[in-house]
Amino acid sequence: MARTERETYRNLRRKLLAWYSTEKRELPWRRSKDPYRVWVSEIMLQQTRVEAVIPYYERFLRRFPSLQALAQAQEQQVLTAWTGLGYYRRARMLHRAAQEVVAEHAGQFPSDPEEILGLPGIGRYTAGAISSICFDLPEPVLDGNVIRVLTRLFALEGDPTKAPLSNDLWDRARSLAEGKAPGDLNQALMELGATVCLPNTEPRCLFCPLQADCRARAEGKIHRLPELPARRAPKVEHWAVAVATRRGRYLLRQRHGETLLNGLFEFPSAEASKEPSQQKQSLVQMFRDQWKLGCRVGEERFVHRQDISGRRVFLHVLSAEVTGRSQGVRWWFPSQVEQRAVTTATRKILTRLLQESSSTSKQASTAATKSSNRPVKR
Template sequence: MKQFQSDLLVWYDKKARVLPWRSEPTPYRVWISEMMLQQTRVDTVIPYFMRFLTELPTIQDLAEVEEDKLLKLWQGLGYYNRALNLKKAAQIIVSKFAAQLPSEKEELVSLPGIGPYSAGAIASIAFGKAVPAVDGNVLRILSRLLASKEDITNTKIKKELEEIVTLLVPAERPGDFNQALMDLGATICLPNGEPQCTECPVQTHCKAYKEELTSDIPVKSVKKARAIDKKTVFVIIAEGKFALRKRDEGGLLPNLWEFPNVDGYLTQKQSEQLLQEMGITLKQIQPIKMSKHIFSHREWHMKGYFVEGEVLSSSNFTWATEEEIRHQYSIPTAFKAFMKYCQNE
């Protein structure tokens, strides 16, 4: 075990990825980075992280930020509940912990949006606590080290592997050790049977490598097929402004702005009738190319129409210019294909 820790940390000291939150690992910076990195690539996160810290440099700033500004800062990162949970957690930290992020894993887990992995990462990296940070990358690494053919999505197996990782975390440099495992999973011990074993610093400890099982491990149960939602989306312009509406607080993409849309595919004639009912007098309507957006458990398949019209007083939309949409309104990536029709009005 000592040799494994040493081999991994020696490699990390030479090969660690240079990341902005690592150069100054304050609790706040580590927390924000860990929330952004959930299910999001590192190279995508970096510019968002820098902009977020510039706009909201302290926990107090995060606790007080207007929700629309927060969601605009997050626009494009996806999984917007992460942003909403950040603000909720910041408000709790201000009221309960004197605006200082708690250092114990158990207290961190009690905050909205922070699960066991994130709590372990924050506690070890920012506070030097000897606790594990176990995500899918670490489960993959450990299952290969052990040549385990158990299903790593099974709750019982995950717990057993987490207990083993807990024993591996050294009392000294626990944050570096956990980050070394993260880097190993991101750059060497890759998924889908393509690990870079010849470059692996812990190759001599790996049973799957010795037994030529790396392409078979880890074992995962097959995911259920994603549900498919069909939608019709309207990009409506009137007097130089575009129609928007705010999504409901609960459910998918809460409190974000969107183009008006309905469930199901509508013909052009059906769309014209619906738009009149919405308070729009049509000048012209043109079909928009089909678009698809994939969420973790469902897909949106969207057809659309670009609509030029006049607004009746009964219309219930919020109207915004293209510039206002770019700077003020947080529109999720799901509608990215329709955004270009605002930019090229």
């Protein structure tokens, strides 16, 4: 690296570190450099916002306070503690990696970046974050926030998710991390992207420590960068979801075999079309074929929309009456459902059903009170 380039990076590092020391948010995972805690936070933060992660992170660590406790747990216990965060593959990988650390590293989280990268569910970004934050190693990080800051700072055009620009960005991120306090430096870059160099809205350049160095700002290119590839239109799917109740309990099934949601509980559902008659037919057929149960499907209660990995799924929630007995399904009270690993959609649907039934009972009791207060005609 040429002398002027070294100077440039030194100057950027200095500004970023000074800004981070006064402006960083107080977040629970920043109170410790324990690799287990940092690792859990990094995995939870993938595809989930900071504010949403905090309560789950604190609850998860109360349940599994150490890597050993996590490694010894049953997978169902880990999935239950993860309930609400979604993307359960992350929880499964975290659990598997904890068992691998116990089996192959005598329970000691490895400090070698290559060994960290070799653990299940850990990619280049997470390995860089753990290596720099916990072990003070000059390893770079590159996530969506850092990509945005770097492409704007250096006015870099092209698709940042593909070579050659992605390689260039990793090189620049490494040049920044190669100095003192690489963990703070990496967190400063991520923090700047999350709180100042914002996507979609006006970036808060006046509060940015790098405004004098920012080439996109000088060249009027901020809104064009980064040049992310256009998202493909999601594939639309319709599913019919059966909500059957019996004396205050709800019927759920456990998923088996499907790799992504294997072991989780959910309301029984069948792929269908937009057509109500076809939705009902799919459910009746599924109950009969899978569990030899009778099913009478009622009206649609509401539609819950969920966007998952390139798919837009419309879940048509239908009341159902189920007759017969089967080992394949279970009836749970809502409080029992909360204790189990359920799919994110099931949790959201159940919350809405409970809210609706509580507001219906409130309206009924208000109406009853009004009618009892009305003067009686003589």
